[in-house]
Amino acid sequence: MASNDEQEDKLVNILLVEPNPGDTRLFTESFKDAKLKNSLYTVSNADAALDFVTQRGEYVDTPRPDLILLEPKLPGDKGMDVLSALDNEPAICGIPVVVLTSSEIGEDIVKTHGLDADHYVQKPVEPEDFITFVQEIEELWIGLIQQKSTEN
Known part of the structure; x- marks a missing residue:
């Protein structure tokens, strides 16, 4: 089993499911600017997301994501x-699935469908807030890794 340091240093494969091309661009640029150890993959619809996660169709050779936004x-x-x-x-x-909400109401909407995610994070409104947001995602990921290691 890998130690916490090894797990934290591991390249994280992140799948971003985002229909808005502008937000996708901001996420992509922010992840690059933050210089995190990750590979960010993006899809814009539900079918592509499910194909990516299950490694079907054009995504058969892509890695399974470690985290889904x-x-x-x-x-x-x-x-x-x-x-x-x-x-x-x-x-x-x-x-782990992080649902990106535009407001606190977003979490309630998901739950009214009888579903729940691992975490809910409010998506930034201003472009300059995306770097901070990306750093929060990194902290969340490290927290998830540490939580998993204490459960084992």
């Missing part, structure tokens, strides 16, 4: 479908 407001309310599939599929239910 999910904007639940995908076209056709499909964000709830993605969250439901992630919760109900034994092979992938262990992947």
Whole structure:
């Protein structure tokens, strides 16, 4: 088993499920600017997200994500479908999911569908806030790794 330091130094594969191209660009640039040890993959819809996570179709050779950042407001309310599939599929239910909300109401909306995520994080509104947001995601990831190691 890897030590905490080894796990924290591991390259983290992050899947961002975000339909807004502008937000996707801000996330991508912010992750690069923050110089985190990660690979950020992006998809813009529910079908691509599920294909990526289950390594189907064009995503057959991509790594399974270690962390999923999910904007639940995908076209056709499909964000709830993605969250439901992630919760109900034994092979992938262990992947932590962070739901990106635009307000505190976002968490309530997800829960009214009878679903829950591992964490909820409010998405930044201003472009200059994305770097801070990305650093929060890194801290969250390190916390998840430490929590998993204490559970084992």
